[in-house]
Amino acid sequence: MRLFRSLSHSIRRSVRLKLLTLTLLPVALVLPASLAGLTAWGASFTYEQLYIKVNTDLAVAHDLFQRIQKDHLDRLARLGNSYVFREALRNGDRQAVQRLVEDERDSASFSFLRVVPTGTFGESATLQPSVGIEILDAAQLAALDSDLAASVQLPLVKTPRARPTGRTLEDRGMLIRARQPIVNTDGAVVGVLDGGTLLNNNFTFVDAIRDLVYGPGSLPEGSIGTVTVFLDDVRISTNVPRVAGKRALGTRVSEEVSRAVLDEGETWINRAFVVNDWYISAYEPIVDITGKRVGILYAGYLEAPFRTALWQALGLALFLLLGLLALYAVLAIRGAKSIFRPVEKMSQVITATRRGQTLRVGEVETRDELAELAKEFDAMLDRIEQQTAAMQQWTDQLEEKVAERTAELQQRNDELQRTITVLRETRRQLVVAEKLAALGELTAGVAHEINNPTQVMLGNLDVLMSELGDHLDPVRPEIELVIAQVYRIQAIIEKLLKYARPGEYAGYLTEIDVKQVIRDTVALISHMQKSRPFKLTLELESKNTVTINEQELQQVLVNLISNAVHALPEIGGKIVVAASDWEHRGVCIAVTDNGAGMTEEQCSQIFILFS
Incomplete structure (x- = not known):
């Protein structure tokens, strides 16, 4: 065991022994294994x-x-x-x-x-x-x-x-x-x-x-x-x-x-x-x-x-195998020598340099990459000696400038940080402005294309109501609902046009009953209960009227309730829409659900466009 440890230690410390081990060990292992395997097979x-x-x-x-x-x-x-x-x-x-x-x-x-x-x-x-x-x-x-x-x-x-x-x-x-x-x-x-x-x-x-x-x-x-x-x-x-x-x-x-x-x-x-x-x-x-x-x-x-x-075939195979392995061993040893000799010379140079002595590898027998490496190694040592003196001089000069530059860099760093903050805010505003401009161009075209079919729909609904005459009563609520939604489409078109040409439109504000708007909104989203059953409760206690754009309020309510529906669990979903008076001059509307809710990060992005 001691002999094995000593041999292992020597191999780890010597490139020569490592190369010889790597080249000859396969021969020692392959030969008996190959013979046994060949014979058995x-x-x-x-x-x-x-x-x-x-x-x-x-x-x-x-x-x-x-x-x-x-x-x-x-x-x-x-x-x-x-x-x-x-x-x-x-x-x-x-x-x-x-x-x-x-x-x-x-x-x-x-x-x-x-x-x-x-x-x-x-x-x-x-x-x-x-x-x-x-x-x-x-x-x-x-x-x-x-x-x-x-x-x-x-x-x-x-x-x-x-x-x-x-x-x-x-x-x-x-x-x-x-x-x-x-x-x-x-x-x-x-x-x-x-x-x-x-x-x-x-x-x-x-x-x-x-x-x-x-x-x-x-x-x-x-x-x-x-x-x-x-x-x-x-x-x-x-x-x-x-x-x-x-x-x-x-x-x-x-x-x-x-x-x-x-x-x-x-x-x-x-x-x-x-x-x-x-x-x-x-x-x-x-x-x-x-x-x-x-x-x-x-x-x-x-x-x-x-x-x-x-046995004759196995003997012939054994003879050929021994010949090939012997040839391999000879070539491997010669090849290893051409590698470890230059490496050993470079190791000696490194040891001498560490002691402060001047020594070079010099010429080597081979003309391969190791010879080129030895040549470059000597040249590198020469350059190192030349550069060491220059570096010492530069070091002294550098230490003097470091103190001066440190204060200057700190000042510029503070200014740069402030500039970066301003640039980030400016970039965010520019992005929003570009998106709004693009949206304005898009919505102007879309609003124009949608407005034509809505006019046709209203005209045909008028004709339909006229033709039905006394037979209109059974379907009157449905037709009126369709007409109301067509007007809602026109209101949406007007809103889109506000984005495209805000100077040409003014807000349409009317005094409305919030409770009636909520009931109308519930009728619009009633179809969603078919795909995802949930319980919708109305707690309408407000008495005040408010002056507001009815279509915009209804759109906000539809969006809030739709988002609440999407967040509900599969079974047992509940939504409560409440309306109460606020300071005798307004109405407070609250939409609550038993869904998963939103994270703080999501809440912080609610009023940021395109986020």
């Missing part, structure tokens, strides 16, 4: 591909195995349905029937083929074609053919890793057995074609599957593809070699595979020790016609050539 990827291939090989072997079984049944069906066979059967020519059966047995390589009476295998089995795997003991084989029982005798070979057993001989037979009902011209079943092919010692069978699965070019040089049929866990037909020129008949599958495939019914795919070497192997159960697991179908190929190729 290469092995994992390679074996994953090998397992995918052997799984595909097993699937092909399985399909071929099923196709061979179906082909047995198809041959029996063609024989039973052939014209010659039917004619011989119809004529009762037993010799011709037997001759046709023997010819088919020899041409199709059946181990046995016979014609048996109906009912031999039960009524249901007689009526339906069937094919599948059957396991027959020695007595059952002898009943079919005495030579079959003798051909299956197979001594068991002691096999490492196999499941312990007390058996020494395998005398059972595994057959592909097909049964085809024989139907006469009347459609009646008169017999059954019963044929089978013994898989024990049937090298033609496994070699044919191997040649189809592992054809030329499917495996690298030195590897061999193998296919095996197991009866239970015993190899009864295989092309796996045990010794030179001999097949591994009688050897047994490992206990691990036996438990997985025969006991659990799983497909087992992995590298496995087969007889005397390691193979990339795939096993699947073989089931008989009753669905019972009676054996194993195996496909696999020798692992050694793939393993050798893998």
Whole structure:
């Protein structure tokens, strides 16, 4: 721990060690990590591909195995349905029937083929074609053919890793057995074609599957593809070699595979020790016609050539990696030297300068930015020495002027602050004036455009009232309200024109009853209660009349109540409009609500235009 701390301290204090650490540390870290990762990934990827291939090989072997079984049944069906066979059967020519059966047995390589009476295998089995795997003991084989029982005798070979057993001989037979009902011209079943092919010692069978699965070019040089049929866990037909020129008949599958495939019914795919070497192997159960697991179908190929190729590829990759890392280390160290040497020289100069000594970097070996930096560093030191004396003189002069300038600046600062305040107020007034001027031009045009349609509306309302005559009474309040609002529009137009041409208009002041104006205003905003329900209460106690512009007062009230409505809560909103006498000569109008209210900042902006 002390050594590590000392090394860490040295690295922090030395640019040389920092650069060497930054350049060489990746080499030290990347090399083992790259080797481990490359090895693990290469092995994992390679074996994953090998397992995918052997799984595909097993699937092909399985399909071929099923196709061979179906082909047995198809041959029996063609024989039973052939014209010659039917004619011989119809004529009762037993010799011709037997001759046709023997010819088919020899041409199709059946181990046995016979014609048996109906009912031999039960009524249901007689009526339906069937094919599948059957396991027959020695007595059952002898009943079919005495030579079959003798051909299956197979001594068991002691096999490492196999499941312990007390058996020494395998005398059972595994057959592909097909049964085809024989139907006469009347459609009646008169017999059954019963044929089978013994898989024990049937090298033609496994070699044919191997040649189809592992054809030329499917495996690298030195590897061999193998296919095996197991009866239970015993190899009864295989092309796996045990010794030179001999097949591994009688050897047994490992206990691990036996438990997985025969006991659990799983497909087992992995590298496995087969007889005397390691193979990339795939096993699947073989089931008989009753669905019972009676054996194993195996496909696999020798692992050694793939393993050798893998290690050769990894070795080549390792060699290339080591070469690249070595080249990187050399270049990194040389590059680091070209950096830390000028930096160390500059560090020495700085230390000497701090002590009051005069020292320069001088020439450096490189011609890069560091060389330019060293040159400029020396020039900077020269300029610093020249400027130091001048700065000392300037400092003395500056201190004398500071006191003089301070008082002058303070005075000017006060004047500037006052000027800024005046400018701000002036700017605000100019902005308001500009906005009012622009508004005046705009409102003059708008007022002119609106005034024409209002005149048309009033004229048409007069015509409407005249035309309605006695029928006017039901809608009179509505029409009068429309006329009042049209006049209100004209009043608004007049107000707009006041902004545009204030000299041409004088205020229209009349003596009004404030309570009536409030009631009229409430009628104008009654529609707002539909979109936002609220309770509106009127407390009208005033008795005085006031001289004021009625339209302007009504506009103020509409704006106040509308703003109050917008500030109300969604549920339970309340607005109170009160009017009371003020000093026997005026009226005080108050509009209150239970909304959120306004902040102090908002209140301060109420009477400022365009705020």
